[in-house]
Structure formats: structure tokens, C-alpha cells
Amino acid sequence: GENVEQHPSTLSVQEGDSAVIKCTYSDSASNYFPWYKQELGKRPQLIIDIRSNVGEKKDQRIAVTLNKTAKHFSLHITETQPEDSAVYFCAASTPNTGNQFYFGTGTSLTVIP
Amino acid sequence: DTEVTQTPKHLVMGMTNKKSLKCEQHMGHRAMYWYKQKAKKPPELMFVYSYEKLSINESVPSRFSPECPNSSLLNLHLHALQPEDSALYLCASSQGFGAYEQYFGPGTRLTVT
Numbered sequence: 001g002e003n004v005e006q007h008p009s010t011l012s013v014q015e016g017d018s019a020v021i022k023c024t025y026s027d028s029a030s031n032y033f034p035w036y037k038q039e040l041g042k043r044p045q046l047i048i049d050i051r052s053n054v055g056e057k058k059d060q061r062i063a064v065t066l067n068k069t070a071k072h073f074s075l076h077i078t079e080t081q082p083e084d085s086a087v088y089f090c091a092a093s094t095p096n097t098g099n100q101f102y103f104g105t106g107t108s109l110t111v112i113p
Numbered sequence: 114d115t116e117v118t119q120t121p122k123h124l125v126m127g128m129t130n131k132k133s134l135k136c137e138q139h140m141g142h143r144a145m146y147w148y149k150q151k152a153k154k155p156p157e158l159m160f161v162y163s164y165e166k167l168s169i170n171e172s173v174p175s176r177f178s179p180e181c182p183n184s185s186l187l188n189l190h191l192h193a194l195q196p197e198d199s200a201l202y203l204c205a206s207s208q209g210f211g212a213y214e215q216y217f218g219p220g221t222r223l224t225v226t
Contacts, residue, residue: 032212043203043217044156051212089155098168099211103155 002027002094006104013080014112021107023090024072032093033066033073034101039086047088048075080111116140117218119204125224126194134189134221136204144210145187147179148203150220156203162187163210194225 003026013019023033031052036044050057050064050073057064061080066073077084090104117138126132136145144163148156160179161168167179176198180188187204201220207213 034214036217043219045217046214049214087153093212095211098161099213100158100161101156101215106153106155108153 001097002030002092002102004090004092004102004104006090006107008107009105010108010110012110012112015080015082017080019075019077019080019084019109019111021075021088021090021109022072023074023092023104024070025092025102026071027092027094027096028068028071029096030071030092030094032099033064034091034093035064035075036089036091037086038089038106044089077109080109082111082113085109085111117204117206117216119202119218119221121221122219123222123224125226126191127226128194128196130194131190131192133191134202134204134223136187136189136218137185138206138216138218139185140206140216142206142208142216143184144207144213145181146205146207146215147177147187147189148205148217150201150203156217160189161210168210191223194223196225199223199225 006023034049037047038044063076088107091101093099120135147159150156159173162181178190203220204218205215207215
């Protein structure tokens, strides 16, 4: 099946700085890459996603880039705010296994005011 | 309504008890999922119901059994659980079983004593 690796596992940034989280995947057939944010004690919520026919997608302060050749994708958060503090999970979905989500191990982001 | 609801929010049960977790969505989604999530870990897929077919993660013990009474409801029946089954149980739904966003419910925090 698919294998997703996520780095770093923890990340601390000053408020206003940028944060970047990187994921790699193994199955070249993977075609959908969502990013979820999970605040402590709450449900995972989708913050942005990208499909394999697109190289980059942006939504206000959040962007995702996808490099299909290298099989990696990244989450970029600019102008970070304390409310961005959470655990972020990347995932990859491949039709080879019915498009179930394979999650990365998570990144705990702390934004220091 | 873009929400998945789960009951109960919290559940404490002994190892000999039988209990059920409930999940409901009214978005007309055709796929529903049960995930198990341990602290600081990504969600692990347990079961998928899609177009009235059940897909099972073969590593899930038989003390967990899903039931789908209709396309909006998904139950998880629990019997003879072990303390290591204590976790957050998340339900999710999506338009179909494919490259679609999964919407998560708030979860049931289960403690097995």
C-alpha cells in the first residue's frame, strides 16, 4: 500500500513567520492530497487539498505545492498566528487501494506570540 | 448541513460490557468511515461503508463490529474490549469512496477499564 512520511514532527515559529511542513509518498498512482488541522480535543478539519493534475493551490495564508516527479507535497502557512497552533496531518489517496486515506504521522505546530 | 454527529461524546466501559457508538450525517454522502485515533497519532482506518458495501481493515479485532442501518447512519458495536482499545473513535463521511474530502465527526472518547 501507500506509505506517507511527514516532517518535521514538531515545529515552533514566531508569530508572523512562515511555517512549512513536508510530506512524501510512495505510490505514484496517488491522486488526492488533503491536509487536516486538528486542535487539541477536536476533530480533524480539512484546511486545503490538491489533486494530482495541479501543481499548486492557495487559499489566503495557506498554500500547498505538489511535485509528482519527486512524490512530495508541502503545506505553507504564511503570517502565522497563535490560532494556527495545532497538529497538522497530510494524507495521500490512491485508487490502487480504493482511495482510502493514508495519513502522515503529524506535525505539532506551535506559534509563539 | 455539513456536519457529522457522533454520540456519545464520552464512554467508559468495562471489559465485559457491550456498548454502541453512533454516527449520523445528512449530507447525502455515500461513504462512511470509522477511524481509531490514539493520542498524538494519525487516525487509523477501521471500516468503510460505501454504496452499502463494507470494507474491513483486516487487522481490526472482531470485538468491533460495524452496522449501517441506512445511508445516513453508521454504528460501531463494541464487545469484550481491552484497555488498549481506549482511544478517540472518529466517524467520517464523504461523497463517495474516492478522491473526496472526508468530513469528520467530533469523536467519541472511549475508556475501557
